[in-house]
Amino acid sequence: MVGYIILIPLAIFIIVAVLSAIFAHMFTHGKRQTLEEAWQWQAEHVEAVNRFSPEMLNDYVIKGPDNEDIHVSFLPAAEPSDKYVILAHGYTDTRYGMMKYVPHYYDMGFNCVLFDERGHGENRRFPCSYGIKEKGYLLAVIEDTLSRYGKDIILGLHGESLGGATVLTSLQEKAVKENVRFVVDDCGFADIVPVLKVGMRQSHVPIFMLYPSMLAAWLNYGIKLWKARPIDSVPGNTIPLICMHGAEDDFIVPDHSKRVYEATEGLKEIHLFKGAGHAASSVVAAKEYGEVLREFLKKAGILNQ
Secondary structure, three states: OHHHHHHHHHHHHHHHHHHHHHHHHHHHOOOOOOHHHHHHHHHHHOHHHHHOOHHHOEEEEEEOOOOOEEEEEEEOOOOOOOEEEEEEOOOOOOHHHHHHHHHHHHHOOOEEEEEOOOOOOOOOOOOOOOOOOHHHHHHHHHHHHHHHHOOOOEEEEEEEOHHHHHHHHOOOOHHHHHHEEEEEEEOOOOOHHHHHHHHHHHOOOOHHHHHHHHHHHHHHHOOOHHHOOHHHHOOOOOOOEEEEEEOOOOOOOOHHHHHHHHHOOOOEEEEEEOOOOOOOHHHHOHHHHHHHHHHHHHHOOOOOO
């Protein structure tokens, strides 16, 4: 009888440990899209993307923080321009996943720099750390862009979801504070823990499993998910920042953008797009999105009035 009493908690511990390892892997190893899948989705859902083709982009490879390859695509402006924007995509997507935003910038005379985030696209596979390690890739792209195209360019950052969080996480870095003239955060999260809770509820997984799962992510992959808090890098920021978010986003809910908006300083705006779910604002409200973006860049002194 005593043996059974001992075996029951041991069995529960083993079950929780196994499930935690499974969830930790799910959190960090979501199925990545291919470049072809990403481009096809963009072309099917955003008519303006069909003005472009992969052949119009110049591809090159730069080095990351640990000398690993980062794959980049560059779309030059229609006319010579000193305006550049670096676009950072979301989790499981590729650099082509940011093509939905390219028509807006292209029409405003921007050169567009798209890159595969850490562990995504054509890059070497790594578990996702939700901005903690992804920041290093963004900083490498910023450094390369300034070196390649000139220190005196007008540079902006535009991130979607994970990309938005990565951009926010970089706000206190010297390279960003000294060289970036504007930031667009589209549905980026302020803190990953509430997002993981939403995902677990949607998958009908008990919330209490989140905590041992985060521990498993730390033990197995060295990722402290509880530290993925881009909001901590926002206070004190004075770079013009605009938050874009789908009003009907039920995954990374609009409250994340509201928290970012309240925390940042200097020129700032927030826009919630009716009828838009997660990462869909520029899809369901393309015209409105472009107008909001253009007006903000005028206020930030990037575009002429």
